[in-house]
Every structure is written in structure tokens, then in C-alpha cells.
Amino acid sequence: MHAAFEKEFHYSPLIRKLDSIFPLSADERQAVLDLPMQIAALKEDQDIVREGDRPGRSFQILSGLTCTYKMTGDGKRQIVAFGIPGDMPDIQSLHLKVLDLSVATLTPCSVGFVPHDALWDLCLRHPRLCAAFWRESLVEAAAFREWVLNVGRREAYPRMAHILCELLVRLRAVGLAEDHVCDLPITQAEFADALGITTVHVNRVLQQMRREGLIATKGSRVAVPDWEWLKAEGDFDPTYLHLQHSGAVQ
Amino acid sequence: MHAAFEKEFHYSPLIRKLDSIFPLSADERQAVLDLPMQIAALKEDQDIVREGDRPGRSFQILSGLTCTYKMTGDGKRQIVAFGIPGDMPDIQSLHLKVLDLSVATLTPCSVGFVPHDALWDLCLRHPRLCAAFWRESLVEAAAFREWVLNVGRREAYPRMAHILCELLVRLRAVGLAEDHVCDLPITQAEFADALGITTVHVNRVLQQMRREGLIATKGSRVAVPDWEWLKAEGDFDPTYLHLQHSGAVQ
DNA sequence: CGGCGTATTGAGATTCCTCAATTACGGTGG
DNA sequence: CCACCGTAATTGAGGAATCTCAATACGCCG
Numbered sequence: 154m155h156a157a158f159e160k161e162f163h164y165s166p167l168i169r170k171l172d173s174i175f176p177l178s179a180d181e182r183q184a185v186l187d188l189p190m191q192i193a194a195l196k197e198d199q200d201i202v203r204e205g206d207r208p209g210r211s212f213q214i215l216s217g218l219t220c221t222y223k224m225t226g227d228g229k230r231q232i233v234a235f236g237i238p239g240d241m242p243d244i245q246s247l248h249l250k251v252l253d254l255s256v257a258t259l260t261p262c263s264v265g266f267v268p269h270d271a272l273w274d275l276c277l278r279h280p281r282l283c284a285a286f287w288r289e290s291l292v293e294a295a296a297f298r299e300w301v302l303n304v305g306r307r308e309a310y311p312r313m314a315h316i317l318c319e320l321l322v323r324l325r326a327v328g329l330a331e332d333h334v335c336d337l338p339i340t341q342a343e344f345a346d347a348l349g350i351t352t353v354h355v356n357r358v359l360q361q362m363r364r365e366g367l368i369a370t371k372g373s374r375v376a377v378p379d380w381e382w383l384k385a386e387g388d389f390d391p392t393y394l395h396l397q398h399s400g401a402v403q
Numbered sequence: 404m405h406a407a408f409e410k411e412f413h414y415s416p417l418i419r420k421l422d423s424i425f426p427l428s429a430d431e432r433q434a435v436l437d438l439p440m441q442i443a444a445l446k447e448d449q450d451i452v453r454e455g456d457r458p459g460r461s462f463q464i465l466s467g468l469t470c471t472y473k474m475t476g477d478g479k480r481q482i483v484a485f486g487i488p489g490d491m492p493d494i495q496s497l498h499l500k501v502l503d504l505s506v507a508t509l510t511p512c513s514v515g516f517v518p519h520d521a522l523w524d525l526c527l528r529h530p531r532l533c534a535a536f537w538r539e540s541l542v543e544a545a546a547f548r549e550w551v552l553n554v555g556r557r558e559a560y561p562r563m564a565h566i567l568c569e570l571l572v573r574l575r576a577v578g579l580a581e582d583h584v585c586d587l588p589i590t591q592a593e594f595a596d597a598l599g600i601t602t603v604h605v606n607r608v609l610q611q612m613r614r615e616g617l618i619a620t621k622g623s624r625v626a627v628p629d630w631e632w633l634k635a636e637g638d639f640d641p642t643y644l645h646l647q648h649s650g651a652v653q
Numbered sequence: 654c655g656g657c658g659t660a661t662t663g664a665g666a667t668t669c670c671t672c673a674a675t676t677a678c679g680g681t682g683g
Numbered sequence: 684c685c686a687c688c689g690t691a692a693t694t695g696a697g698g699a700a701t702c703t704c705a706a707t708a709c710g711c712c713g
Contacts, residue, residue: 205642221548223548223549223551223552225552225556225557225638226638226640227638229556230556231551231552231555231556233548233551233552245541245544245545248534248537248538248541249538249541249542249545249645250647251642251645253545253548253549253642253643253645254545254548276530276534277530280526280527280530280533283530283533283537284498284526287498287533287537287540288498288499290537290540290541290544291495291498291499291540292499293544294495294540294543294544294547295495295499295503295504297483297544297547297548297550297551298471298473298483298503298504298547299473299503300547300551301473301481301483301547301550301551301554302473302475302481302483304551304554304555304599305481305554305598305599306475306479306480306481306599307475308668308669309668309669340690340691340692341691341692341693342691348555349551349554349555349556350669350670351669351670351671352691352692353669353670353671353672353693353694354668354669354670356691356692356693356694357669357693357694359692360693372678372679388475388476388477390476392455392501392503393503395499395501395503397500397501558700558701559700559701590658590659590660591659591660591661592659600701600702601701601702601703602659602660603661603662603701603702603703603704604700604701604702606660606661606662607661607662607701609660610661622710654713655712655713656711656712656713657710657711657712658709658710658711659708659709659710659711660707660708660709660710661706661707661708661709662705662706662707662708663704663705663706663707664703664704664705665702665703665704666701666702666703666704667700667701667702667703668699668700668701668702669698669699669700669701670697670698670699670700671696671697671698671699672695672696672697672698673694673695673696674693674694674695675692675693675694675695676691676692676693676694677690677691677692677693678689678690678691678692679688679689679690679691680687680688680689680690681686681687681688681689682685682686682687682688683684683685683686683687
């Protein structure tokens with residue numbers, strides 16, 4: 154019984170995500186549970202996959218936070234997405250042989266690797282699951298587009314507010330945030346790489362936010378006293394996250 | 404015969420793209436040709452679809468240039484992608500009901516609308532075609548990631564050089580550019596919205612590029628005297644375009 | 654020959670950056 | 684419980700890239 158429980162536990166972020174897209178049939182659910190998955194426990198600040206890799210498997214985040222990033226030729230880093238439990242940041246490697254991105258852990262993480270051939274097999278047998286994976290990659294693309302808008306057309310202050318909104322909404326959707334409080338173990342240097350600004354500037358923006366009462370922090374814990382206010386400052390509209398199937402407060 | 408020829412002509416960008424991903428069987432080819440497609444001729448500077456729409460069809464660009472863009476709440480525009488013949492910029496609407504992006508023509512365009520149910524039917528009957536469409540949306544996502552990197556971590560000059568590289572390589576891949584010359588009917592204001600900078604600054608960057616001989620322009624015609632030089636200035640590595648199947652010079 | 658959209662120019666303002674300390678904090682060993 | 688260490692956060696001052704706001708010039712179309 155213990156092994157079965159552990160399996161449910163490990164697969165649950167994926168099952169949960171697929172199930173939120175459309176209710177899984179018993180058959181489909183079983184097919185996902187039958188996926189071979191190699192669990193790995195990773196320390197923080199460790200690359201899971203790296204640009205240029207040709208992996209034969211994709212992974213799912215079971216617990217912990219990751220970031221997806223790219224580097225310029227002169228060594229500047231840009232984070233293009235944060236990964237939370239249930240995400241599969243390198244699902245693209247199923248179709249595209251050479252990875253054009255890297256994924257690193259921000260915290261200790263547990264991830265599950267699934268061989269590509271098993272995923273292919275699943276997709277062929279279960280068109281609806283195939284559609285769900287495809288859909289997930291489209292949602293991911295929508296988030297990249299919003300990220301471009303954020304970095305390209307918002308100033309540092311609303312840019313930071315926007316990222317905080319996105320993180321909070323997504324964490325709520327997977328049950329990792331109470332209404333307006335969550336744990337964000339992300340350093341200012343990491344925020345800087347996500348926002349396309351400097352660590353120093355991140356620091357100043359955060360100070361201003363705290364001074365004005367837009368957010369309150371204690372360690373890595375972030376509280377948002379007035380959600381509507383933060384949304385307004387961040388010019389945040391959650392449509393692009395395509396979460397309508399979850400009942401999360403937005 | 405005339406009608407058949409016209410059909411081949413209209414479908415060719417799509418067939419060509421799918422065929423470049425993997426050689427189509429006669430069956431698959433015919434299935435694509437059998438897709439109902441409504442052709443429309445559009446003027447320049449016209450929205451094809453708009454954020455918030457719930458289209459029941461997707462479109463393919465048959466000729467002309469488009470841009471995919473988003474707006475901030477205070478009316479600033481960010482272009483997140485350029486579309487060229489063969490692209491399907493709103494394929495996401497097949498899975499995501501509400502559009503989170505807008506697509507507009509930059510030049511007069513011919514586009515082909517395909518109803519979603521026909522696409523779903525095609526995907527169910529032909530898993531390889533489904534995979535090809537999915538793959539295309541992943542390539543698109545890879546381009547968004549690079550766009551984030553470009554806007555977030557490169558200064559205006561290399562940022563512009565990078566966009567020029569991307570456009571040139573993609574246009575070459577569909578036969579719309581000679582080796583190092585192409586037609587880019589994109590205004591400086593449109594480049595500004597793509598790069599996340601000001602029209603004034605685009606102008607100054609382009610002047611510098613011309614002064615230094617990195618590019619030469621005549622009307623909307625752009626010539627690149629030294630491709631390797633432009634690539635170097637733009638920190639451009641075409642891996643993210645995942646074009647390995649085409650024989651284009653990169 | 655106008656007229657209109659696009660490109661160009663100039664000068665002053667801003668945001669954000671760079672560089673270099675300095676301080677705070679979480680965890681560790683004594 | 685406290686001293687110590689390393690990472691992360693904070694601060695200050697000067698500089699650079701980019702913006703804003705006009706104003707002017709160009710080029711194509713009718």
C-alpha cells in the first residue's frame with residue numbers, strides 16, 4: 154500500500170493539472186499512472202537541463218521552484234519563466250531535438266523524468282491526453298508573450314508588480330499559496346534576471362513597494378494586503394494564464 | 404485545371420512547412436489539401452484577430468507580413484512576433500478559447516481561414532500532422548523566449564541586429580529573401596514596438612548601423628554586406644528557430 | 654503641387670546602470 | 684548562547700542609455 158500511495162503522491166501534480174484541463178476518464182488516469190517515471194531529488198541552484206542538450210526524456214516538477222533561462226553570448230542571463238509543481242518546462246524536447254533553453258532549480262526540487270517514447274506512446278493511444286499536453290505548451294507560450302510585454306513595455310515598478318501577480322495566481326492554482334500570502338524563495342538577483350534589470354534596481358523597487366504598503370515581506374514570505382491594488386499597479390489581467398478551469402481567486 | 408492550380412498555390416505555404424518538418428505521405432498531403440479554407444485578401448494595418456476574440460477558426464498566412472502584438476493597460480504596444488507566409492499565428496485558438504493576443508497585417512496580406520473542427524478532424528485522423536502542428540507551436544514558443552532575452556538583456560543596437568538576423572533567416576527559409584538581401588516593409592515605429600524602445604531611438608540605431616556599413620537600405624530593401632558581422636553584432640544563433648530541416652544558409 | 658505618413662534632428666529629462674562599499678541575516682561550530 | 688561565515692540585501696554617487704517633446708525634412712501618391 155505504501156508504494157501505491159507514494160506513486161499517487163508523485164504523479165498527483167501531473168494528474169491534477171491534466172484533470173483541471175478536462176476530467177480524466179479512469180482509463181486515461183491509469184495510463185498516466187502507468188507512465189514510467191524516474192524521480193530525482195535535486196539541490197537548489199542546479200541545472201536540470203541545459204541549452205544544447207538532446208534529452209531523451211522530459212521532466213515534471215513535483216515539488217520546488219525552477220526557472221527557465223537563456224544566456225546572451227556575453228554571459229547575461231534572462232529568466233523567461235518560473236516553474237512550479239505540475240509544470241513540464243522542457244516538454245518541447247519531445248518534438249525539438251536540441252534544447253534552446255536551460256532549466257535550473259531555485260530551491261531543492263523533486264522532479265520526475267519521463268522517457269519520450271513513453272510520452273509518444275501515451276499520446277498515440279490517448280488523443281485527449283495528447284491534446285492536453287499540447288494545450289499546456291500553448292499556455293506556456295502565452296506566458297512568454299506576456300513576459301515579452303512586461304519586459305518590453307512596463308517600467309521596473311509595474312514590471313515587478315506584474316511578476317508577483319503571476320506567481321501568486323499560479324501558486325494559488327496549485328494550492329501553494331493562501332489567498333494573498335505565499336512563500337517566494339527567489340533572490341533579488343533572480344528577480345533581476347527575470348525582469349531584465351539590475352539587482353540594485355530590484356532592491357530599490359522592492360523597497361518602494363514595501364514603503365508604500367503594496368507588499369509586506371518577512372524572509373521569503375510575501376503578503377499582499379490589497380490584491381486589487383497590486384493587480385492595478387502591475388497592469389495584471391490573468392486571461393493569458395488560461396486558468397478558467399480552476400476555481401482559483403483571480 | 405485552373406482551380407486546381409490555384410488550390411495548390413494557396414495551400415503551398417502550409418504544405419511546404421509541414422513537408423519540411425517531415426516528408427508528407429500522399430495521404431497526408433491530400434488530407435491537408437482537403438481542408439476547407441476560406442481565402443481573404445486584407446489591406447495593410449488591419450487587425451486579423453484581436454485579444455479577447457473567441458474565433459472558431461485559425462488562419463494561415465499565404466502572403467504578406469503580419470505582427471502579433473499585445474497592449475498594456477495604458478496603451479503601449481509590444482510586438483512579440485512577426486508572421487511570414489506559412490505561419491499560423493493564432494493556432495493556439497484551437498485549444499484556448501479566448502485569445503490573449505492580437506494579429507495585424509503590416510502589409511497587404513492574403514490569409515486562409517480553416518475551421519477548428521476541420522483541424523481537429525485532421526489531427527485525429529493523422530497523428531503525424533497533429534504532431535507537426537504541435538511542433539510548430541513549440542517552435543513559435545522558442546522564438547518568444549529568444550524575444551524575451553533580446554528585449555531583456557541586449558542593448559538597442561544588438562537588439563535590432565538580432566531581429567534583422569531572425570527576419571532574414573526566416574524569410575530565406577521560405578524563399579522570400581536572396582542570400583543577404585530582403586524586403587522588410589516594416590516602419591521604424593513597428594520596429595520600436597517589437598524592440599521595446601522608442602521610434603526616435605530606432606532611427607538613431609539604424610543610422611549608426613548604416614554609417615558603420617553593417618546594413619544598407621534603399622526604401623524597404625535591406626542588404627547585409629557581411630552576414631557573419633551582423634550575426635556577431637546581434638549575438639545571433641539560429642538554433643532556436645529549429646530550422647534544421649530546411650537547407651537555408653544560416 | 655500639395656498633403657500625409659514616415660524619417661530625422663536637437664536638447665533636456667529620466668530611468669536605470671555601474672561600481673564599490675557596507676549592513677543584515679540565516680546557518681554553523683564552539 | 685554566541686562568534687563567525689557566507690550569501691543576500693542595502694546604500695551612495697556618478698554615468699550611460701534611452702526617453703520626451705517638439706520641430707523639421709523627406710518621399711510618395713493623387
